[in-house]
Amino acid sequence: MAAKSRDGHVWTPVGGFTTGIETDAVISPQTSISTSHNNVYDVVVIGAGYAGLAAVRDLCNQKQSVLLLEARDRIGGRTYTAKKDDFLYEMGGTWVTHHMGYLFREMVRYGMDRDLITTGSPNMEKGFYTINVAGVNPRKLSHEEAGAMQAKAWDMFVNVDGQYGRTICPLPHAQLDNPIVPRSTVEQWDKVSCQDRFxxxxxxxxxxxxxLLVSLLLHISGGNLEDSSLWDMVRSHALLMHSSDNFTDVWLRYKLRDGQTELAKRMFQEAKNDGLNFAFSTPVASIKQSASGDGPVTIRTVNNQTFRGRKVISTIPLNVLKDIQFSPPLSQRRQEAINIGHINHMTKVHADVSNKELERWNRMRFPGHLMYGYADGALPNGDVHIVAFGKDDRETFIPENDANKTIDALNDLHPMHVKRLLLHNWSTDPYSKGGPAWWRPGYMSKYQDELQSRHGNILFASADWAHGWRAAIDGALEQGTLNARTAFQENNNVRPKDNIVGNLLTRALSMCVPHSYDDIAVTRLIRGEFDRTKVPQHPVPHMMPSTGDHESKPAGGIKIINASLFRMGTKSMAEAYTILGYRTHHAIDDPFTVPWHLIEEAAEGKWPDVPGARPRRPYTRSDWDAIWGSYDVVTDVASPFTMDLAQAYPDAIFVVVQRDFDSWWSSFESEVLGWCFFRGAQPLVAIFSIFGLRSGNALRKCFLGFFNAKSLEDIKSNAREAYDRYFNDVRRLIPEERRLEHKLEAGWAPLCAFLGKEIPDVPFPRLNDRAAHTAHSRANFRNSLSLVVRNVLYWMVGVFFVGYLAWYLQGHLFSRD
Known part of the structure; x- marks a missing residue:
């Protein structure tokens, strides 16, 4: 006999509703660790659903020290299998398919990919379907007829583009980041509700x-039409290979013969065999890490136990995250997403009935507390198992609180004699607070990137924000797998394999560049052509402090954003940060080491309408890390992206240095714009870009985008508006406690007080006046021009040599007597 979990409810006519369901998912003993928790684990995983199980299994396979914390007494999360009288009841996620990649991999791994059963009894086609819609006489029809009606309505609903979603969601695992559909197009469609489309x-x-259509949409979303996103329906259809012919096969037909819990048990057992530590019945109360990202993350439980890990993977569901205290606090956008939450508050009820005529029956009734009923096979004693579903009716219908109302709702579907009820109400469950996630209009395009992003050393993995099969088992496995890989790579400093072709070309090109153009710069130049997503994440040597603790510390992301524009003391501030021991990026110091191709891509993603922009997605945290992730402070060239960086690095603090508009504009126009937009600049920029020098392209696109311009004349016209908007946004969106308003003449005192640093025994730097900037810009221009000329000469010599060699071989080795 299986152990009884604290979860779920069972009703019988004699005993009424009782709490607890028998399931093999219960883990005994509940913990494998001692009362002493001084260990610092490589990774602590919170949650033993499929995301957590995938993460701990993969990490333990890699010999990481892993602790699994779970609030429940069992594995499976929102998916587990109840056992009663030798029959299996899936209480949450149920159906499987070979079309879900991550799930199929797990099924193959554990030999379960062919050990499947189908929903219902054999010969379901011999059964019948009843339909009861308000205002229309109820009637009986065949399953085939009902399926055709449903397919007609569904196809009409999702066919928003005349191609059943193919032109707007061609790659459902890359909704916002695919090479075909601009993000702006997706954002527009994401604003539409199911009610709008209906x-x-x-x-x-x-x-x-x-x-049929409305009840199906509510069945899927678990909410109401006004709050249900049309985009999620289109995405779901895309996951069906854009065809409703696959609706039943993918979503409703196949189940694991031994149940979902058997798959979860095999994953857990493999992790356990590889050294997993675990503690069940251990709900988490808070997660704390240092603002700098140094040191382990501390997890405190509701019972005041504490655990520590170098990395934490949280699989806590979206609607529960608001119950966890994070320190430092989560970003404003993530908190907003959490407070809104998802809308799925579906009802799922299992009923054992004595009506044998219902063994091959399905039913739809709308409206009703329970809208759908499915016959799901015969029990060993001959009774029939029915599974019924309803939408969000929490204000009037809590099934476990009123057995009579629940049985009445079942009889509204079809007269039946109910002998037993089993259910798990995911909406009243404090560790789920809802079913599988379904999002509101506009939610995906605004919050998905943020929900998937990290918070320092805390990674977030849940089906609730998966790339593809969101709200499904496959989505949970996806998120657990991806975040486990990230945690392992970062803990072990694993980097992608070097590009062999790039290495060879680096050696070749290094013979053709000035000696001042170091190996890092050459490598970045080559990888800019061969791998546009990866740049060596090492600070330029001369920019690193030569003394202090920072020298040996691993990079933890940007800590300080110098929120000021070019020609507002950025050189002086960069030098000040460096004196204080920070790794500081000031691009104009050495423009040959800057990954300009990535900055250009970032500009194209942020301002897709700038002249010459190629289709790009907006940058996310990992993209910004590729540019500035190894620095503590960013200045000058980062300023157009200040608010994007604020979102990507929610723990960063800001130092605002603002120069009055008139004096700033005079300097900026002559000393910066003058070098980017002088007469004849465009041909030179094009020539330089051929040789990988894309600083001109990047800066021009940054400035045109920042000033909402198409030309230099537009920049001049829009200058004051862009200046005001920038500083207004910084002060409006960045809280005062994270922001210092600094003036260069104030010197060290306010800056050091804000940063918690001692005042250095050197004067505050005042560098890069107009004359110095002009001289520096001219020197950089001469070096760039010299590089191009030398490369041209080397290539000409190379071409001549190859031609001469070919002539020589033709005349001396291959000539005939």
Whole structure:
């Protein structure tokens, strides 16, 4: 007999509702660790659902020290299998398919990919379907007829582009980052609700078809039409290979013969065999890390136990995250997403009934507390198992609180004699607070990137924000797998393999560049052509402090953002930060070491309408890390992206240095714009870019985008508006406690007090006046021009040599007597 979990409810006519369901998912003993928790684990994983199980299994396979914390007494999270009288009841996620890549991999790994059963009893086609829509006489029809009605309505609903979503969601695992559809197009579609779309097409449907469609949409989303995103329906259709022919096969047909819990147990056992530590019945209360990202993360439980890990992977569901205290606090955008949450508060009820005629029956009733009923096989004693589903009716219907109302709702579907009820109400469950996530209009495009991003050394993995099969088992496995890989790589300093071709070309090109153009710069130049997503994350040697603790510290992301524009003392501030021991990036110091191709891509992603922009996605934390992740402070060239960096690095603090507009504009126009937009600049920029020198392209696109301009004349016209907007946004969006308003003439005192540093025994730097900047810019221009000329000469010599060699071989080795 299986152990009884604290989860779920069972009802019988004699005993009424009782709490707790028998399941093999319960883990005994509940913990494998001692009362002493002084260990610092490589990774602490919170949550033993499929995301957590995938993460701990993969990490333990890699010989990481791993601790799994779970609030429940069992594995599986929102997916587990109940056992009663030798029959299996799936209480959460149920169906499987070979079309879900991450899930199929797990099924193959544990030999379960062919050990499947189908929903319902054999010969379901011999059964019947009943439909009952308000205002229309109820009737009986075949499963085939009902399926055709449903497919007609569904296809009409999702066919928003005339191609069943193919042109707007061609790659459902890359909704915002695919090479075909601009992000702005997706954002527009994401604003549309299911109610909006239904109003567009309802006149083309009969009353029955309307009822079928609306009830199906509510069945899927678990909410209401106004709050249900049309985009999520289109994405779901794309995951069906853009065809409703696959609806049943992918979503409703196949189940694991031994149940979902058997798969979860095999994953858990493999991790356990590889040294997993675990503690069940251990809900988490808070997660704390240092603001700098140094040191381990500390997890405190509701019972005041503490655990520490170098990395934490949280699989806590979206609607529960608000119950966890994070220190430092989560970003404003993530907190906003969490407070909004998802809308799925579906109802799922298992019923054992004595009506044998219902063994091959399905039913739809709308409206109703339970809208769908499915016959799901015969029990060993001959009774019939029914699974029923409803939408969010929490205000009037809590199944476990009123057995009579639940049984009445089942009888509204079809008269039946109920002998037993089993259910798990995910909405009243404090560790889920809802079913599988379904999002509101506009939520995906605004919050998905943020929900998937990290918070310092805390990674977030949940099906609730998966790339592809969000709200499904496959999405949970995806997120657990991806975040485990990230944690392992960072803990072990694993980097992608070097590009062999790039290395060879680096050696070749290094013979053709000035000696001042160091190996890092050459490597970046080559990888800019061969691998545009990876730049060596090492600070330029002369920019690193020569003394102090920072020298040996691993990079933890940007800590300070110098929020000021070019020609606002950025050189002086950069020198000040360096004196204080920070790794500081000031691009104009040595422009040959800057990954300009990545900055250009960032500009194209942020301002897709600038002249010459290629289709790009907006940058996320990992992209910014590729540019500045190894620095503590960013200045000058980062300023156009200040608010993007604020979102990507929610723990960063800001130092605002603002120069009055008139004096700044005079200097900026002559000393910066003058070098980017002088007469004849465009041909030179094009020539330089051929040789990988893309600073001109990048800066021009940054400035045109920042000033909302198409030309230099537009920049001049929009200058004051852009200046005001920039500083207004910084002060409006960055809280005062994270922001210092600094003036260069104030010197060290306010800056050091804000940063918690001792005042250095050297004068505050005042560098890079107009004359010095002009001289520096001219020197950089001469070096660039010299590099191009030398490369041209070397290539000409190379071409001549190859030609001469070919002539020589032709005349001396291959000539005939």
């Amino acid at each position: 109003e567009e097409i309802k006149h083309k449907l009969t009353s029955e078809e309307q009822g």
